[in-house]
Amino acid sequence: MFDLFSLKGKTALLTGGTNGIGLGMAQGLVGADLDHLILTYRSEGPLQKTIDILKQINPNVKIDGVYADFLKGTEEELVESIYTQALEKAGKIDILINNAGINYRRAFKTYPQNEFDEVMRVNLNIPVKLTQKVVNHMDDNGIKGSIIFTGSLCSFQGGIDSSAYAITKGGIKLFTASVSNEFSKKGIRVNCIAPGYISTNMTEVFDPEFSDGLINRIPMGRWGNEKDFQGPAVFLASDASGYITGETLVVDGGWMNF
Ligand code: NDP
Numbered sequence: 001m002f003d004l005f006s007l008k009g010k011t012a013l014l015t016g017g018t019n020g021i022g023l024g025m026a027q028g029l030v031g032a033d034l035d036h037l038i039l040t041y042r043s044e045g046p047l048q049k050t051i052d053i054l055k056q057i058n059p060n061v062k063i064d065g066v067y068a069d070f071l072k073g074t075e076e077e078l079v080e081s082i083y084t085q086a087l088e089k090a091g092k093i094d095i096l097i098n099n100a101g102i103n104y105r106r107a108f109k110t111y112p113q114n115e116f117d118e119v120m121r122v123n124l125n126i127p128v129k130l131t132q133k134v135v136n137h138m139d140d141n142g143i144k145g146s147i148i149f150t151g152s153l154c155s156f157q158g159g160i161d162s163s164a165y166a167i168t169k170g171g172i173k174l175f176t177a178s179v180s181n182e183f184s185k186k187g188i189r190v191n192c193i194a195p196g197y198i199s200t201n202m203t204e205v206f207d208p209e210f211s212d213g214l215i216n217r218i219p220m221g222r223w224g225n226e227k228d229f230q231g232p233a234v235f236l237a238s239d240a241s242g243y244i245t246g247e248t249l250v251v252d253g254g255w256m257n258f
Pocket of ligand 1: 015016017018019020021022041042043046068069070071099100101102122150151152153194195196197198199200201202203
């Protein structure tokens with residue numbers, strides 16, 4: 001039964017895995033016996049710290065970093081660099097998790113164009129282009145892979161002062177649904193995880209009063225944390241979700257149904 005959740009022999013490429021939700025996902029993957037993890041990173045310190053945490057969970061896992069700042073260079077150069085380096089290090093990719101993301105909360109009326117473009121680039125353009133590379137790699141090599149995106153409650157709801165972010169997260173949800181249909185017969189599955197309110201660097205900017213107030217709105221009565229993403233990531237990456245594709249799994253302590 002538990003073999004269903006095993007990632008033995010698998011290689012995963014995870015963006016934004018050195019912090020927050022991505023770090024939680026990485027903890028889940030290595031705990032499920034993943035063979036090789038490729039993490040994108042922006043600076044050495046957090047990468048090394050992440051490797052230390054993950055090696056404590058599974059000393060046998062191979063972990064490599066691929067430097068990638070999504071705001072540097074052209075989108076095509078960046079995607080090519082991540083993809084090429086990942087393949088050089090691991091030889092194959094069975095699991096791709098597009099998790100890196102940013103948000104600038106601004107009123108649309110005066111939303112600076114450069115910041116709007118950055119949100120599009122990091123949350124939508126690069127994940128889509130990287131997915132095209134990786135899904136072709138899976139298809140060409142007969143890999144029955146799993147591709148996972150990180151969406152948001154903004155995949156379903158507008159939020160406030162989050163116009164750029166909502167475009168990207170709404171887009172990712174429908175992109176997941178659409179692309180999944182093109183690869184279902186090949187055994188390549190494409191799914192999305194939509195987190196609710198999760199304590200990470202991204203949500204540190206919230207006013208403490210607003211943050212505390214949200215607890216009353218969350219049926220489980222608490223904010224989520226990185227550990228809440230271990231199970232969902234393993235589930236969607238593994239054979240346990242073998243008949244699930246095009247789906248968005250909401251991980252929000254009940255917010256959406258309240
Ligand atoms: P964090 O800020 O903790 O993590 C974001 C990750 O993205 C980090 O690993 C970060 O890298 C990486 N990243 C940010 N900018 C860049 C860039 N320019 N180039 C490469 N990588 C970059 O936030 P979360 O863990 O909360 O966010 C993870 C995902 O979850 C995002 O897609 C976010 O939109 C989504 N999400 C978060 C929610 C929440 O409540 N926290 C709710 C809904 C969705 P580094 O480690 O170097 O900082």
